[in-house]
Amino acid sequence: MQNYGSNVAVEQIGDVSVLSIQNNLDRHTAESVRAAYNQIGNGKVVINLGQVTLTSSRGIATIVSVMLEGEQKQQKFCLCEISDPCMLIIKTMNIMEHIEGVEIFDSLEEALVFFNQS
């Protein structure tokens, strides 16, 4: 497990990188997300938003920008355990309608199973 700041960590599980975010997904945390993502090689990425207790449009926009960047690098993304504050912004902005190929799962285990089968 590699930590980036106090709110972001990356764990390698097989060929899947799991990027976990906790507490406030604010501008500082967004910078840590960006730093963590830059260290992840090409491949499969799960972003776990289960422990995010507060976020903003800017925080979610950072997650979106990472996924758009990954799309261009042929990376595959899943979101899992999306906490209520994150889901509220994602749904209100209708974000998933505008991004192709990103799956959402209730649990990390389900996301890992999906990647292992794909």
Next chain:
Amino acid sequence: METGKVSTIVPSIPGYEEIVVEAVGAMARIHEIPYEKLNKLKIAVNEACINAMDHGNDYDPTKNVEITFEYNEESLSVSVKDSGLGNVSPNFDEPDLDEQFELFKTMEQEISGWGLFLMKSLVDDVEIVGKEGEGTTTTVTILHEQE
């Protein structure tokens, strides 16, 4: 239900918006605001605080953000006032995400400008008033559910 007002001040330092959001949670518990409505109010107030600290006060830690909670039998309002120039022209239009995402992919243009639309979508009312030289006040309001 009684009527009243509570005020506080926070500096324009990233992270201090969390104190305001915690206070929103406490106010909502006192006034028995339902969980879903509370979450929406928290996000809206968070956006308002970040706007005030960033666009209003340029994250200058010597500039304060004034928060006022007002409650009565119909509603709970949270006002967020910055110390900026007060020359605002708010745009609550829905951002064109397809266009933003394309510009990000082709020109690395930052994805932004969701805050006002988000606020407007989440609460019952948003009012933004700027007074030249006195700052901008954003007020978000939720109405109590009628039984």
